[in-house]
Amino acid sequence: MHSSRPDWVNGSESAAESKTALDVPVLIVGGGPTRLLLAYCLSKLGVRSFLIEKYSQRLGVPKAHALSPRSLEICRQFGLNTKALRNIGTKRSDAYWVNFVTNLSGERIGVLPYERIDPKVLDSTPxxxxxxPQPAFEEFVADALRKDLNVEIRKGLALQ
Known part of the structure; x- marks a missing residue:
C-alpha cells in the first residue's frame, strides 16, 4: 500500500472523521474465505487491495467444512501450499465416511461414503x-497475507 495512507487506515481516527480518501484499486468488504482468497489472488497478480472486516476476531464456528477440487486448484494455481493446507484438515482415512449419529457423542445409526475422495478422482483433477474447517482455511490464507505489502486488512470496520 502507499505510504500516504489516511490516518483512519492506521487506526488513529475514524473513517467518518477523515477528510482523506483512500487510494486503493480494490476495496474488499468482508473477511471470509472467498474474500481473503480474492485478496491473495489479486496480490499475486500485482493488484493492491484493502480488505475490511466488521468482526474484530475470526468467528470460530465453521459455516463450511470442505474445499472442492476446483477451490484447491485455484489455491494451488496462485501458489498456496495445498499439501500444507490438507494437513490442517481431516485425515483422508477419517474423512472417507459420513456418519449419521443420534447426537455428537451418540450412537452411529448409519454411514455412507463421502463424496469422491478416492485416488481415481486424480484422473480428472490434480x-x-x-x-x-472454514476457520482453519481462513487462518491459513490470512497467515499468507500477513506480510503481503499489496494487501491491507482492517478488522472492526464496516460499511454503513
Missing part, C-alpha cells in the same frame, strides 16, 4: 475434495 486435487481431491478435502474436509477443512
Amino acid at each position: 486435487e481431491i475434495i478435502h474436509n477443512i
